[in-house]
Amino acid sequence: MISGLRALTARGRSFLASGVAALLCALLLGEYDLFRVAVLIVSLPLLAAMVVSRTRYRLSCARRLDPPRVQLGGEATVTLRLENVTRLPTGLLMIEDTVPPALGARPRFVLDRVEAQGIREIDYRVRSDLRGRFGIGPLTVRISDPFGLVELTRSFSISDTLVVTPRVVALPHVRLSGEWTGGGDSHTRSVAAAGDDDVAPREYRQGDDLRRVHWRSTARYGELMVRREEQQWQSRGALLLDTRRIAHRGEGPRSSFETAVSAAASIGVHLAREGLGLRLVTDQGSERLTDTGLSLALLDTLAVVRNSPARSLEHGIAALRQGGGDGLIVAVLGAVDPEQAQALARTRHGNMTGVAVMLDLTTWDRPEPGRDGEHRAAEAMLSGAGWRVVRLPADASIAGVWPQAARRERFALNRGGS
Incomplete structure (x- = not known):
């Protein structure tokens, strides 16, 4: 009741004040009719306060x-x-x-x-x-x-x-031959020698060779199934996202940073659906993913990623080196100088596949003197080390340029021998 009186509106306080004033006047003047009206006016806000206060906690x-x-x-x-x-x-x-x-x-x-x-x-x-x-x-x-x-x-x-x-776009299937650790043609031959009963089939995808159709599994599942070529239960990879503030241009949703985050999300979800065990690395080091599904954990982490004040990729590169079992590294990069590109290039070794998605920052902002030359030198450094370079301008979608990841550019090495 007391709380109800405290919650009187301006109208309710006016009613109560008017009723009290009328009540005093009725008592002083001896007007019983006015007294009845005063009691009615006072009773209205009091009854309303009682009813409302009872409803409050129900x-x-x-x-x-x-x-x-x-x-x-x-x-x-x-x-x-x-x-x-x-x-x-x-x-x-x-x-x-x-x-x-x-x-x-x-x-x-x-x-x-x-x-x-x-x-x-x-x-x-x-x-x-x-x-x-x-x-x-x-x-x-x-x-x-x-x-x-x-x-x-x-x-x-x-x-x-x-x-x-981040916004995720569907990417076309691109064969990255080094993405499966322990895989390759030798494993395919061992599976063939072991017999059809040991094959782990998967559903048919458009473009698969019909000679790989596994008819026994097709009859069992009621849909077209094909033999796997890779040892997918051993697949591991790393996704590096460059979040440095100095490495990006523009502001808001159309900035190069937001484009990089969307590209990383699209690539990560695509590779996770392909069966790749993925870890996320930024210029701050490895990011811890939650215990939910890989795609959801990656998206939840990228939902809150922000620009970092770091000026180099040294912590991210160090985190990549710690994952010695990675068969694939995909790096989504902003502005990178040749020195950092060289350090990143060294993280790829053996049969590992390295893919560098390099944002063409000249399409976001007017290029600074010398920056365009550094960008091309960094690109040549990665290409010469066996990385596959994917160029992503501001007006392009990652889905449109992702097929570049299938190309192996070694012009830098050939140039050295000419």
Whole structure:
């Protein structure tokens, strides 16, 4: 009751003050009719405060996100479920959910009445043009009486998190011969010698040789199956993302940094679906992925990655060297000088495949004197060391340039012998 009196609106306080004044006048003047009117005026806000205060603690709330993880620019539906657990109907309910500015304006709704034991569900949509983890909640419910005399506010402690991941595009299948450690043609021959019963087949993909169709598995699963060529249970790789602030150009969603994050996400998801065990490395070192599926863990990590103040790739290169069992390294790079390119080139050894996705920063910003020459020298350094260089300009999609990863450019080595 006391809390209800504290929640009187301006109208409710006016009613109460007017009723008290009329009551004093009735007592002083001996006007019994005025006394009855005064009692009625005073009783209205008091009764409203009593009813609203009883309703205050009898509401339950739940929230559901569908889906809880969306790509950049995608929409999620937030469903609020309110239940009146009392035997009395509520008054006017004004509902406001708390969302960060990146997801838009705060949603507000008005419910005229929720009957006893009644349930109401309210939907609204949120979207974001920024990556990140965004907390939604707590929910605030303002309970008012039909006359607008009392308004109580209740905040529910429950909150949920919406994860906005980088934009992922589907990449064409490109054969990276060194991506499977312990694999190769010799393993294929050993499988053939062992017989069909020991073959681990997979589903048919467009472009697969029909001579690899495994008919016994096809009959068993009811769909076209082919023999695997690689020893996929031993596959390991590393994905290096250059997050240095000085290595990127532009601001906002169209910056080279956001393009690099999206490219890394697309490549990582593509390789994970191909069966590659992947670890994420940045210029700060190895990133710890969660225990969820590889693709989801990678996207969750990339959702919150930010520019770093580092000026070199030394920590990332050191982390790559620690993964001696990697059969594939994919590096998504910003501005790299020849010295750093040489250090990165040395991380590739033996039959390991190295792919460098190099952002063409001249398409994001006017090139600085000498920077274009450094970029070409770094590219030549990696190519000469056996890396496959993929050039990614601002107006291109990673899906369009990814087939360059199948090429082996060794012009730098040949130039040395001419």
